[in-house]
Amino acid sequence: MSTENLLITLLPSTDVDLGRWILQHHGVSYTERPHAPIFHILALKAWGSGKEDYPLWVKNGEKIPTVPQIMDYYETNGDPAKRLMPDPQTDPEANQTADELQHYARFTLGDCVVNWSYFHLLKTKSAVWPSITTGVPWYEKLTCLIAFPLVRSLMYKGLKLDQATADQALIQIYAGFDRFDALLADGRQYLVGRHMTYADLAVAVSLAPMILAQGYQGFLPNQAMCPDDMQVIYRQLRERPTGQFVQRIYDDHRRG
Structure with a gap:
């Protein structure tokens, strides 16, 4: 499978739109591959992921499933000025x-x-x-x-x-x-x-x-x-x- 920046999604999911928004907030370009309900399970399985692992962010071959993990990745590795969570140490x-x-x-x-x-x-x-x-x-x-x-x-x-x-x-x-x-x-x-x-x-x-x-x-x-x-x-x-x-x-x- 291609290892370009992909977002594998269940089209209507609200968490998927949250995942899109996080990536866009951080200025990340990607290609979305949306799927209809039920079919998204087969798509995720093809990527070796579970049925709840959407949105699945495939970043240069690295698989980062679900919104919490996408959030954690960019809170840790993204531009500090674009962090979306208040600092747990200072606030x-x-x-x-x-x-x-x-x-x-x-x-x-x-x-x-x-x-x-x-x-x-x-x-x-x-x-x-x-x-x-x-x-x-x-x-x-x-x-x-x-x-x-x-x-x-x-x-x-x-x-x-x-x-x-x-x-x-x-x-x-x-x-x-x-x-x-x-x-x-x-x-x-x-x-x-x-x-x-x-x-x-x-x-x-x-x-x-x-x-x-x-x-x-x-x-x-x-x-x-x-x-x-x-x-x-x-x-x-x-x-x-x-x-x-x-x-x-x-x-x-x-x-x-």
């Missing part, structure tokens, strides 16, 4: 806060966003289609076209999705917006300190699908194609302080 409290917020955003809220979004969007092929097939290999797109009900069934089964799971996920998402609305109520520009941190990126990426943020590079659905009840939620959350914060972080700090 341990800010470092701990940023780490707690990114973890909450990526896992507690991120998992809920996945569960709510996929449960509803997979019911409407036209709404979810760009998110799972844009730029993927032709044979993946063809398979999804022919066997979409099977792909949907496998995703429902793999993610253990049902109405109760989706309803509980939305409750947690609203709680997350409440938490960040309260944090932003003092007028702060960033979540931790006076400069953008990993926490800001993690929150922006994890919640981007809930406001259909402009600038997200994983191809979010067209709101007009989504079910009416989803459109109502998107509009409500977009107007909240956290929704406005998410879009501002994309507007101010995402390039390309």
